[in-house]
Amino acid sequence: MIEDLIEYCVKGDISYRIISNDEKEKIKGYINERYLDKNRKSGRTLFDHLKISESVTADAVDSWQWLKQFFKEKKAVAFFRYDEEQYVELYDSSLFFEFYDDYAAIEFYLIDSNGEYLCGYNHSHCIFTMGTAADWLENNEQYRNYYGYDL
Secondary structure (H helix, E strand, O other): OHHHHHHHHHHOOOOEEEOOHHHHHHHHHHHHHHHEOOOOOOOOOOHHHEOHHHOEEEOOOOHHHHHHHHHOOOOEEEEOOOOOOOOEEEOOHHHHHHHHOOOOOOOEEEEOOOOOEEEEEOOOOOEEEEEHHHHHHHOOHHHHHHOOOOO
8 A cells, every 4th residue: 555655646746755764663652652552452453552532533434534634735654554664754645635535445544753643544434533633623614513513
């Protein structure tokens, strides 16, 4: 999948870079520190080990598209598996969602280089947002309408 994303960026003249191993380890450190549930012992994906009780989630069909607003003109690092060999930083990460439209239903993760947020779409077809992105989603009009919250 990461190779497909890189190819998509090259063909579409989308600004990206493959982050260094040091940067990748730093991002993994943020994930371990801030977002992992240290008590979880089982699960096959990163999502299965997250502190989901500290996240805002949505199970609406195509809710992953809601995230595009949050990522508009923001840099973010994309990956599909925690143990992936390469992570890709996109300079306008909202463009990720155009790529992903052809792959919907595959788990993905997006995080900023400082670990302030972690977002993604899991194998159960739910989006999750953590950190500053959780506050954003909780106040998002589409989210609030879907769950019947007053705006």
